[in-house]
Amino acid sequence: MSMLTVNNVHTYYGSIHALRGINLTIEQGEIVTLIGGNGAGKTTTLRTISGLLKPAQGEITLEGDDLLRYKPHEIVYKGLSMVPEGRGVFARMSVLENLEMGAFSRNNKQEIARNLDHVMTLFPRLKERRTQLAGTLSGGEQQMLATGRALMAEPRILLLDEPSMGLAPVLVELIFDTIVQINKEGVTILLVEQNALMALSIAHRGYVLQTGEIVLSDKAEKLKSDPEVQKAYLGIE
């Protein structure tokens, strides 16, 4: 059974038809990336999967379980976490409080403490800054915090929305290395990126989204060498 399947999903913003029948499948243990230009519907897809937007039509299943049955706040209990676009850290709470909030869906104090240690080893910067207010962190640190916070829910699948946005190249590399590491620890990953080259270099498979429709899907290396993709998203003529 696939980890996540998205079948013929249509989502509207008012009268705007933002997603026009999206189909995706993600297998257990994969890194799958969703690339596309501005306004293609990448964030809308993630928000629909994580329940923040209700699709007008279609189905979304997580390991065979129909996700559309659940309210947005219940989905995290099913093992799906999202790192929102623009980080979305709780600016007026400390780093530690942010991470603790990430474990809101869990009860076992010992397991949460173990998870916290794990996140701190994954991102040593967060350990240094644990009493600092999240709003005073740098962009890269906020991305680490948002990712760490999502991991605190112990997800089986992690949805990342533009983790490279606004970060210096060296930090982007660091974040992507960590994503690979998280994946190796057994977390399935759906990565939405504008930085298609970086995304395709760590992903197993990729989907190309254009004005609300999937126009291409293939292995990541294949997409990387596809002339259409190279022209449109990789800046290679």
Added chain:
Amino acid sequence: MMNNTNKENSLWAAIKIGLLGGAVALFISLVGMAEVFSKRDVVEKTMTLGQFVLLAISVASGLLAARRTAALLDKPNTASQAAAGLIAGFFSAAILTLFVIIGAKINIRTVFLNASPGLYSMLTLNQGVSGVWILPAAGAVSGLLGALSLSLPNAVRRPLFHAILFIFFMALFSGLFRVVMINQSGFWEKTAKYLFSQTGMTRPGAAIFFALVVAISAFWSAKGQAIKTNVANLPKGRQIGLRVIAFAVIAFIALGLPLVSGAFIAQVIVIVALFILMGLGLNITLGFAGLLDLGFVAFYAIGAYTVGLLTSYGQYGLQHISFWAAIPLAVLVAMAAGFTLGLPVLGVRGDYLAIATLGFGEIVRLLAGSDFLAKYFGGPQGIIGIQKPCIGVLGEFTKVDVPRVCYSLFDAAKPGIELSTPQSIYYIAVASAILIAFVSWRLRESRLGRAWMAIREDEDVAEALGVNLIQTKLLAYMLGAAMAGLGGAIFATLIGSIFATSMQLIVSINVASLIIVGGMGSIPGVIVGAIALIGLPELLREVSEFRYLLYGATLIIMMLAKPEGLWPSKTTQRELHHLDAGTSAE
């Protein structure tokens, strides 16, 4: 050359500061504050409150000008600073002098109602136009003193400043102290008459307090740090012992206060406690969960009306139950109202939420006071004859407008304890405030409290992390409403009657202001804010006339100088001073 232009700048800066101070002085004269204050004394036969305030403005102008000079000049020295102070002090008073001269020639009272002969004579020490020189002279001297105080060492300046401030406050509250002490008669009465006059402090009283405060302040600045470290180094058991002693002293004062304070002070404290209850309630919805509620007074009204309807022996009384039975019901009804408000506005955010809740508050007030519902809520006549709380057994309800008799718990023939005075309601109000402060504190540290803070920061993310928005928001409205409802219930029994007209929008605004002044999201901040914004104006009759003027000024000054509030929560403090914190952490 450079130095020269700087000197011109510093002269102009001193004049500007002086003119600004003068504008403030002119303003408080024209709104009538100066004249009202001049009827009170700081020190009897020496200085009125009005004079004190005007001179304080000159002193402050002089001090600021001297400081500005020190910043502008390459090589500041005492002489140039003193000159700046003198100039600023002179100009701060000169505007008033100009005003007196103009006022003597032209009648400006048709425009400025408060430009009365009383004000002119106050500004010239009853000398008429021939006394116009007094004010600028006094201003210049005050400015000079303010400037010179800068060159005093801290160890001298601090105690002096504390002593003057203390005498100012003692003089403001002298009437209260006097009444309380004279009530005790004997030694206390004699002491009171020695220290306080009818209008302020006596000369010996001022001298004694001045010396005392200077001594204490000097001692503390010399030894305070050492004492603090000594206490910190004490073994754990002794520290706890000290805390217990401090707590016992506070508890003793709190318990004994109504016995000596008299009804007026007790009532003021009750009202402060009720605003603390409302403030703690709004602190949950606004401070913790970030949901602005401008109709908060509605829950207060609902709590009050519930108690009124359930316990009144007047014509609108429904059940004639005891106050103790009505209190939990009032809280429950308020919670239900919070739920009712919360449900329709769940999806409403930010500014729109403020408008929607504002509407709710007005609807409740208008319905309660309407003729349409007058047969249930008494309309404009309100609900009167609210049964006082009784410690004992209540007799049967006999007929309308006859209160139920309160019998002793042990002997049905003897009267019980009826809590009919403000002094007795004091205990209920203060105990409730302490209880609710504790509940607030526990709530903040709880899982629910964390969820509130998360939705305050970012609703979508909180939801994605597993926070049930509907449940969490509704609980914020309901628990906030419950606290305000409890306040309203106690209010109803304190006053004995309730009227819809006392549930105005301004009450909601007061509650929001006290939270902002105290420090958003901070529990001690609510208490400090309620004392500062509700307690002080109630106690100072002279000030209450200018209450909203001072409110506005306080809010603006607070937002500029101390936006985190008087007693901020740790988070807000860190947020606004993260730069200082960041550098010290590096």
